[in-house]
Each structure stands twice: as structure tokens, then as C-alpha cells.
Amino acid sequence: MLTAAAVAVAIAVAAAACWFLVRDTLYQQARTKLEDAPKPGPDRDIGLAACGDNAEQALARVPSSNDKFHQNAWDIQVLVEGGKVCFPIGSTKAIDTLPADLTHGGSPRATYREGQYADGEPAMIRVLPVAVNGSNAVMLTATPLRNVQDSLNSLALLMAGVAGLGVVGAGIAGRVVARSALKPVDQLTDVVEHIARTEEVGTTIPVNGKDEIARLATSFNSMSTALANSRERQTRLIADAGHELRTPLTSLRTNVDLLIRSDAQGRALPAETRARMLGNMKAQMQELTVLIGDLLQLSRPDTPNPEAVRTVVPFHETVGRALERGRLRGPSLTFETDVRPWYVHGDPAALERAVINLLDNAVKYSPPAGTIEVSLRDGRLTVRDHGPGIPAEELPYVFDRFWRSPSSRQLPGSGLGLSIVAQTVRDTGGQVSLGPAPHGGPGAQAVVVLPGEPTEPR
Structure with a gap:
């Protein structure tokens, strides 16, 4: 409609x-034709044949002639001062006067x-x-415009017809183009309605x-x-969490039932x-507490949260505090450290927990x-x-949620x-x-690379 209107x-x-x-x-052209009409002068007389107080009376007394002044070219009428109207020989038409x-505006030129x-x-x-x-007089020379008016009327009808066809054609073409161009939008609408009706996310359009x-379709x-993918991860997380929670809850229920039954009997x-x-x-309660804390930590979205508290963190101090806790968890182990200053922007508590998890993993398998x-x-x-290291076939899964190596399922942890x-x-x-550890040595090695600076930014 907009195309047709335009x-x-x-x-x-x-x-x-x-x-x-x-x-x-x-x-x-009509004006040029009148400009070519002869003007009365010393050597040319228009030959007025009849005069009267009004045009009808004067025209009635004009004799006919085969030698009409400029035959079929002009019609002449003279207004004589005093109100007389005169016509040359052969005149047949009177001209309306104003x-x-x-007065002619006092100008000597033709208008x-x-x-x-x-x-x-x-x-x-x-x-x-x-x-x-x-005597002063005014000569009116006229040429008919009927042919001109007929031509203009025909042209107006032709233009109206062309305009109508153009508008109809533009409307049809615009509709065809719009439907073709907006077909992906219709497909997108159908897919959105299908998802809203069935909640089957993951549907795509060509x-x-x-x-x-x-x-738009790609987006x-x-x-x-x-x-x-988010729903799949959510479903998998719930299923894995339920599976991991079931074991300690079953053990707790068994022990509680045994205590209650012994007291009742x-x-x-x-x-x-x-x-x-x-x-x-x-x-078992401690394991549940750790597991619930880990689930809360992983309940955050996978993408960084711009509203999270991010400050300048002295990462070397965070590693130092994590080492202190790691030594308590592995008192028989030896820690060789080389920690140099490094400052990053991040969440201090989350970074410390991440380092502790790496150290716990190392302590567990040492x-x-x-x-x-x-x-x-x-x-x-x-x-x-x-320690024993990680088999090559298990490396792609080490960062998956709830994944645990088959060889370490007897060890504590939630994965x-x-x-x-x-x-x-x-x-x-x-x-x-x-x-695996570098140079073919025993054990495994975790590497974390964080953007930052060796000196505290100001």
C-alpha cells in the first residue's frame, strides 16, 4: 500500500x-498566432462594416463576404470610445468584453x-x-481554443488512465515483492508461534x-x-544433581532409620x-553441604555477569591464602612454590575458590x-x-559438570x-x-592464564 501510494x-x-x-x-501557440494577426495602420484598413450600441445589433448588420478578413484565422471586434461595437466585413462571432x-490599462501595447x-x-x-x-478604440482579435481544450481534456483522460494503471501495477508489484521479501518473516512468525505453543526450543528457519x-533469521x-543448549544444560544439571544427591541422602536415611528403629525397640x-x-x-552432611555450595556456584549463567562485583584482586595473595588451606588438607605433602605479584580484575571470593579447587584436586591425587x-x-x-595423571581419552571431559574419572569414583568429591x-x-x-605433566613426568598439570598487570593499577 505504501508503494502504491508513493x-x-x-x-x-x-x-x-x-x-x-x-x-x-x-x-x-495560440498567442503566437494572434501576434501574427495584422494590425490596422496607415497602409491597412480592417474595413469596419457595421457598428452598433451592442454586439448583437452590430453583428446582425454585417454583410457576408467570401473575402473575410483573414478567412477562418481570426475574429475581430472593435470597441469604439463612446460604447460603440463595430465588426469588419464577414464577421460571424461576437467576443465577450470586459x-x-x-481602458486597456493605459498601455499602448497589445495584451x-x-x-x-x-x-x-x-x-x-x-x-x-x-x-x-x-477616435480612440480597442480592437479585440480572438482565435478559438476549442481544439486546445479538447486536446487538453483528451490528455487529462490519458494521464488519468496511465496513472490508474501505474498505481494498480505498482500495488500488485509491491505486494508481490513484499510477500517475497517478507516470506522469511512469515516463517519466523510461524516458528515463534510453534515454540510458544509447544515450548520446543531449537527450531530454526532456512x-x-x-x-x-x-x-534477522540468522540471529x-x-x-x-x-x-x-541452555535447556539441555539445565536438564543435565538437574539430572546429575539429583543423581549425586541421592547417594548421601540414601545413606543418611538408612542410618537415621536404623537409629530410630533401635530406640523404638x-x-x-x-x-x-x-x-x-x-x-x-x-x-554425609558435610558432603551435602559442599555439593549444594557447588550447585549454587554453578547456577550462575555461563556468560560473565556485568553487574557482578569486580575489583582489583592481588592474585598472588589469593594464591598464598589458598596454599595455606592446601597445606592443611595435605599435611604430609611438600609444596614447592614460586608466586610473583600479579593483579587482575575479578571476584576475589570466586578466584580464591577456584585456586583452592585446583589445589584440592592436586592433593587428592598426590x-x-x-x-x-x-x-x-x-x-x-x-x-x-x-600422581597417576589423567588418561588422554578422559581429558576432553575434565571440565564437564559432575564428570568423574572411573578410576577415582571411590574418592570423595562431586565432580x-x-x-x-x-x-x-x-x-x-x-x-x-x-x-599431563610436562617433559613426560608423572602427574598432571593445570594451567590458568589471567589478564592483568604485575603492579597494582591506579
Whole structure:
């Protein structure tokens, strides 16, 4: 509709301009024709044949002649001072006069105006001051404009027809083009309605071309895929969390049921057995507490939160505090450290927990009286243990949530520690990797690279 309206306006303006141009040209031709009409002078007499007080009386007394003045070219009428109207021989038409014709504005030059004959036929009229028998007079010379008016009317009808066809054609073409161009939008609408109705995220639409509609379709496909991946991760997290929570909850329920049943039956358990059960329940509660904390940590979105508290963190001090806690958890282990100043922008608590998780992982897999090497140089933190290492086929999964190596399932842990490390490092803008120890030595080595500066920024 907008295209048709724009074309209609353009055609209307063009048609009007064309019509007025043709009109001015035809009228100018009529005027030129009148300019060529002879003017009375000493050597030319227009030969007035009859005069009267009004045009009808004077025209009735004009004799006919085969030698009409400029036969079929002009019609002449003279207004003599005093109100007389005169016609030359052979005149057949009277010209409507205006009061201004008698005065002629006091100009001795000819003027031109549009007017009409007495019978209403349109005409182009030349008004020229003349002298008749010593008296001031005005000669009106007219040429008919009926042919001009007929031509203009025909042109107007032609322009109207062309404009109508142009508007209809533009409307049809605009509709076809719009439907073709907006077809991806219809597809996008159908897909959005389908997702809203069925909640089946991940549906995509075909992308054709490189225009704005194609970009919109590409953005929608990316969003739909991201939503599908997010739902899949959420579903997997819930399933894995339920699986991990089930084991300690089952153990707790079994121990509680046993204690309740022994008290109800009046058969108290031996003190040693009761103490062992309570210790086991306490360990299960601690495992649940750690697991819930890890789940809360991983419940944050995978993308960095711009509203999170990010400050300048002396990362070397964070590593130092984590080492103190690591030594408490592995009192028989030797820690070789080389920690140099490094300042980063991030969440202090999250960074400290990430380093502690790396150290816990190293402590867990280190042999008794083993050595853990910790180094921080130019923003590169390495934590190496001398344990059994990680098989090559398991390396792609070490940062997955709830993933645990088959060889370490008997060890404590929830499988979330390294996932928390990876998420924290990503939030800080860094990179983390875990692989075999360098130079073919025993154990594994974790590497964290964080952007920052060796001196505290001001």
C-alpha cells in the first residue's frame, strides 16, 4: 500500500506537470498566432462594416463576404470610445468584453487574455489600442481554443488512465515483492508461534541471502540454538544433581532409620557402632553441604555477569591464602612454590575458590609424601602434582559438570570442582587447561592464564 501510494503521488505530480506544460505550450501557440494577426495602420484598413450600441445589433448588420478578413484565422471586434461595437466585413462571432478592455490599462501595447465568444466557446483574445476615424478604440482579435481544450481534456483522460494503471501495477508489484521479501518473516512468525505453543526450543528457519531479513533469521537461529543448549544444560544439571544427591541422602536415611528403629525397640546400639554411624552421618552432611555450595556456584549463567562485583584482586595473595588451606588438607605433602605479584580484575571470593579447587584436586591425587609444584609468573598459574595423571581419552571431559574419572569414583568429591574453576576463569577473561605433566613426568598439570598487570593499577 505504501508503494502504491508513493507511485500514485509520483505519477500524479508527473502527470500534472506534463498537463500544465502542454497547456502552456498550446496556449503559447495560440498567442503566437494572434501576434501574427495584422494590425490596422496607415497602409491597412480592417474595413469596419457595421457598428452598433451592442454586439448583437452590430453583428446582425454585417454583410457576408467570401473575402473575410483573414478567412477562418481570426475574429475581430472593435470597441469604439463612446460604447460603440463595430465588426469588419464577414464577421460571424461576437467576443465577450470586459470593462478593463475599454481602458486597456493605459498601455499602448497589445495584451493577451483568455476569454470566450458570446456563445461561450473559449478563445484567446488580443487587446490592442487603435484609432478609428480619429477616435480612440480597442480592437479585440480572438482565435478559438476549442481544439486546445479538447486536446487538453483528451490528455487529462490519458494521464488519468496511465496513472490508474501505474498505481494498480505498482500495488500488485509491491505486494508481490513484499510477500517475497517478507516470506522469511512469515516463517519466523510461524516458528515463534510453534515454540510458544509447544515450548520446543531449537527450531530454526532456512537463511537465504545477506540482507537484513537474512540477518534477522540468522540471529533468531542463534538464539533458538542457544536456548536449546541452555535447556539441555539445565536438564543435565538437574539430572546429575539429583543423581549425586541421592547417594548421601540414601545413606543418611538408612542410618537415621536404623537409629530410630533401635530406640523404638529398646535395643540400644553399641556405643562404638553408634559413634561410627553418627560420624558417617556427619560426613554425609558435610558432603551435602559442599555439593549444594557447588550447585549454587554453578547456577550462575555461563556468560560473565556485568553487574557482578569486580575489583582489583592481588592474585598472588589469593594464591598464598589458598596454599595455606592446601597445606592443611595435605599435611604430609611438600609444596614447592614460586608466586610473583600479579593483579587482575575479578571476584576475589570466586578466584580464591577456584585456586583452592585446583589445589584440592592436586592433593587428592598426590601420593603420600608427594610434591605439589605451584608457580605464578606473569599471570600464568601452574599447579602440578606427581600422581597417576589423567588418561588422554578422559581429558576432553575434565571440565564437564559432575564428570568423574572411573578410576577415582571411590574418592570423595562431586565432580563440580573443575567446572567451577573453568567458569570462574571464563568470567575473569582468562583461559584454563588441564593435561599431563610436562617433559613426560608423572602427574598432571593445570594451567590458568589471567589478564592483568604485575603492579597494582591506579
